Amino acid sequence: MPRPKELTWLHVRCRISHWCRPRFDETGCVRPPRGSPLLIILNKNKKSPKVEKMNLGAEEEPAPDIHLPADIDWQMLDKSKFFFLGAALFSGVSATLYPVVVLKTRQQIAHAHLSSVKTAVKILRHEGFRGLYRGFGTSLMGTIPARALYMTALEVTKSNIGTATVRLGLPEPMAATIANASAGVSAALAAQLVWTPVDVISQRLMVQDDSSCSGASKYRGGIDAFRKILRSDGLRGLYRGFGMSILTYAPSNAVWWASYSVAQRLVWDGLGCYYYCKKDDDGTKGASVGHRPDSKTVVAVQGLSAAMAGGMSALITMPLDTIKTRLQVLDGEENAKRPPTVGQTVRTLVREGGWSACYKGLGPRWASMSISATTMITTYEFLKRLSAKRQENLT
Numbered sequence: 169m170p171r172p173k174e175l176t177w178l179h180v181r182c183r184i185s186h187w188c189r190p191r192f193d194e195t196g197c198v199r200p201p202r203g204s205p206l207l208i209i210l211n212k213n214k215k216s217p218k219v220e221k222m223n224l225g226a227e228e229e230p231a232p233d234i235h236l237p238a239d240i241d242w243q244m245l246d247k248s249k250f251f252f253l254g255a256a257l258f259s260g261v262s263a264t265l266y267p268v269v270v271l272k273t274r275q276q277i278a279h280a281h282l283s284s285v286k287t288a289v290k291i292l293r294h295e296g297f298r299g300l301y302r303g304f305g306t307s308l309m310g311t312i313p314a315r316a317l318y319m320t321a322l323e324v325t326k327s328n329i330g331t332a333t334v335r336l337g338l339p340e341p342m343a344a345t346i347a348n349a350s351a352g353v354s355a356a357l358a359a360q361l362v363w364t365p366v367d368v369i370s371q372r373l374m375v376q377d378d379s380s381c382s383g384a385s386k387y388r389g390g391i392d393a394f395r396k397i398l399r400s401d402g403l404r405g406l407y408r409g410f411g412m413s414i415l416t417y418a419p420s421n422a423v424w425w426a427s428y429s430v431a432q433r434l435v436w437d438g439l440g441c442y443y444y445c446k447k448d449d450d451g452t453k454g455a456s457v458g459h460r461p462d463s464k465t466v467v468a469v470q471g472l473s474a475a476m477a478g479g480m481s482a483l484i485t486m487p488l489d490t491i492k493t494r495l496q497v498l499d500g501e502e503n504a505k506r507p508p509t510v511g512q513t514v515r516t517l518v519r520e521g522g523w524s525a526c527y528k529g530l531g532p533r534w535a536s537m538s539i540s541a542t543t544m545i546t547t548y549e550f551l552k553r554l555s556a557k558r559q560e561n562l563t
Contacts, residue, residue, distance in 0.1 A: 259311070261540070269532075284532050303390065317362060345429050348426050353418045356418045371493065412495055415488055420485040421481075474541040479537070494513045
């Protein structure tokens with residue numbers, strides 16, 4: 169059916185986050201069914217509003233008509249394009265942020281407290297710029313399959329849980345928060361099957377030239393480290409700290425995705441009420457005069473929300489991450505070469521600097537998670553838009 173010629177765009181609603189609930193008595197908008205990426209349009213020539221699905225691949229409409237992409241569901245993605253482009257995009261992001269991860273790891277295993285700046289200067293002075301990228305090749309090769317598992321589990325769980333919560337009749341903010349938190353936990357559990365061995369190997373490579381880690385073995389590279397760890401400790405050596413990784417990343421992801429959902433909604437509430445709900449001095453609705461967020465505003469809101477969520481997640485889960493890193497890196501010389509237990513690791517940390525020692529590396533981890541979250545989520549949303557199927561293939 170052709171679209172009406174004279175249309176006024178009144179409201180754009182994302183499935184997961186929205187900023188201004190439409191009301192019949194004020195805007196004449198019809199609220200679309202839950203879970204549907206819809207744009208609400210009103211035909212000026214008719215009294216009843218019309219509802220149309222947004223055509224993600226539409227070329228006949230001018231660009232200004234689509235002001236904010238609706239949330240793209242798992243079923244709407246071209247999977248081959250999604251994984252291929254995702255590997256390329258996230259590899260670039262990982263390369264950019266890797267030095268911050270090295271700084272955080274060096275600080276966590278150091279017996280004496282060093283600031284991030286002093287740690288960076290020490291690495292550059294003794295190891296050169298390459299010291300900031302030790303273990304990067306191993307990390308990158310493992311990150312690609314781990315990221316694929318992560319994204320698959322994330323999207324599938326978010327879609328299924330979101331549908332289930334909507335059917336239960338939960339309020340949309342609560343449904344979105346539950347769906348995002350559940351998706352974060354599911355994604356973390358799936359990805360850790362690959363990430364834990366990669367973390368063990370790459371972190372050993374990161375710190376092997378650090379005098380603070382005297383017990384660490386010397387490795388010629390990722391493959392050599394894999395062979396030596398497997399020969400000396402077996403498969404358990406590659407999965408050292410797996411339990412702590414789950415305890416770290418599962419709640420971290422749950423906190424992050426739930427916080428991101430809430431933060432995004434709060435930011436849009438502030439901006440959206442100005443764009444869509446504010447009356448002009450002459451009594452005209454803001455929506456009717458065309459106040460709509462552009463793509464830069466959308467990216468800025470996503471980035472700000474991600475940074476807020478990243479900072480919150482880093483603060484809450486920092487002690488768990490410090491314990492996990494020590495378990496994976498240090499060889500436990502005090503325990504007759506046996507791997508240290510969680511209890512021994514905690515006692516050692518407290519002995520070195522009190523309970524605040526559990527927050528070693530908080531600065532780099534806070535910066536890493538905030539910057540990484542901002543970069544990752546904007547890249548991820550961009551990736552989903554690039555990978556979306558054309559609308560005609562969905563119907």
